[in-house]
Amino acid sequence: MAKTTLNPVASQALLSDFLTAVANRPHLEGPAVEESAREALGGGARAEAILQAFASVLAFSSGELSQDCTILDEEDLATDAANRIVLPVQAQRLQARIDAVETELCGVTRCPVQGCDGKAHSRGRAPRSLTGRHGKLTVTLRQSVCEKPKCGHRFAPAEKLVGLNDSRFTPGCAEVVTMLATTVPHGKAVILAADLLRIKVSEHAVQDLVEARASTLLALDTAAANDHAPFDSTGLERRYGRPADAIPIAETPAVAYIEADGVLPVTRELLPEKSAEVPGARGGKGRKFKTEGREVKNAVLYPASAQAQEMPSRGCLLKRTYVSHLGHWMPFALLVWVAMLRLRFDRAKLIVVLSDGAEWIRTMANWFPLGNRVLLILDFYHAAHRIWELCRAIYGVDTDLCRQKARLWCAVIEQGGVQGIINELKEMRDSRAGVQEIIDALATYFENNKTRMDYPAYTARGLRITSGIVESANFHVTGARLKQQGMRWSEGGAREMAMLRADLCNREWSRRSRALLAA
Secondary structure, three states: OOOOOOOHHHHHHHHHHHHHHHHOOOOOOOHHHHHHHHHHOOOHHHHHHHHHHHHHHHHHHHOOOOOOOOHHHHHHHHHHHHHHHHHHHHHHHHHHHHHHHHHHHOOEEEOOOOOOOOEEEEEEEEEEEEEEOOEEEEEEEEEEEEOOOOOOOEEOHHHHHOOOOOOOEOHHHHHHHHHHHHHOOHHHHHHHHHHHHOOOOOHHHHHHHHHHHHHHHHHHHHHHHHHOOOEOOOOOEOOOOOOOOOOOHHHOOOEEEEEEEEEOOEEEEEOHHHOOOOOOOOOOOOOOEEEEEOOEEEEEEEEHHHEEEEEOOEEEEOOOEEEEEEOOHHHHHHHHHHHHHHHOHHHOOEEEEEEOOOHHHHHHHHHOOOHHHEEEEEOHHHHHHHHHHHHHHHHOOOOHHHHHHHHHHHHHHHOOOHHHHHHHHHHOOOOOOOHHHHHHHHHHHHHHHHHHOOHHHHHHOOOOOOOHHHHHHHHHHHHHHHOOOOOOEOHHHHHHHHHHHHHHHOOOHHHHHHHHHHO
16 A cells, blocks of 8 residues: 655755745745745645645644633644645645646547447536545546537546546545444444544435445455355356465464354335325335344454463454355355455365354355365354253253253263263153243254264364354444344345444455455
8 A cells, every 4th residue: 555655854855945935035025925935835736735734834823722722622723723734735636636647648538438438528627526534625627528429428537547436525535434334323423523533424425425335345245256256157166266465375374263153133124015105294104114134144264373362261362354244155155265265264274163053154164165174163152051041941040950950961061972961852851831842952953063062072172162253243243333222224234234344343444445446
């Protein structure tokens, strides 16, 4: 990522030349001083922008605060002054880039409309206002019109070449606003943008920015998933390559973990056939919706080497990668596979998949072309939780017998004696309503997962047997934004927000913004 750096020597020389040019003309006054300053700065738009910035510095430095002002007031004024100082220079630099691109294009370009490719001729310049991180920017762009009468498309050729799009917000401003809206609900994002960044944006504009970012990134992710899919449409293995941003070969892990689970935000879809417009009514009166929980599938990927001991009784992960998707397990598996390629998990000697035993997770793990290097482990705490549920149903909630039986069975499970528990469950009979169903369900659950419950062997190899990382992700990555009180999402909106939340928690926001520009 290219960064602009300040050259202290060059800056000092520029300031010195400027001061010398003005100081050597002590007879100048008023407008003549300004003209001399412009001359010292080389004239033109750049000199004008610098003088505007300099005027803002002087205004801030000479401003006086009232006696009841605090350091908070001073910093608020400093923030506003900083924006005013940089804004004219930023506008001048952007305009200079636009002018350079337009000069290179020489006035004649091709129509960008797909299937047209007609010549487009210049039709003069037009101003365009943008909201940036530091305030309102106004630039002028040369407008071109396609020469084909049936097309007649009007566009600004330099717009895309300098990184602008159809939005009235700069990409940098959109990056910040969408990050806020991914962290908190849109209404709160509007408040934070105004209070912290001095950016005025409506809730509707925030929603548009979020949807634009998410839809483009989803398309990029889907394309990458298809490009790197391990199988073709007939199910045969194919050459799939590796993402360009994959980690170095030297960092390939020996043991890698994938924890997977799902969480259910509430989605709401309009039922057009059951809805009717109510004349004069506002809002959703007369509309009927189908409300249900749709599963967002989450995966957390991390190498065994990322585990660290935070304290004697608590561990932590130094790095992890999140993948989130609302929908069928197959597109989710393709996204996980791309993440695995990026992390070189496909070359690990052992890939441990920790889960609650859901069928879709087992299917996904077996789908990966990893041969016998995949080890499925049933999360121990899910097994223990099911045991406690059964004991409460049989022996009563919070009774001594309940606690005694549950702890005994959990210890037996942890020691590898699941088959004995299955045999005991199959012999149990209880005529109370619903209790026998719970007994039979637990027996079936253990029977289906017993090959993934050899906990003594796993711990002897130093492997994890719990999936608490993805359980935490269900809350912190997905639930904290999608499952707030009263929230109802469209299916598409929930899918987009789940993906954006994974980006946010992966600390990928800036990199993904540049992927948007490249797209």
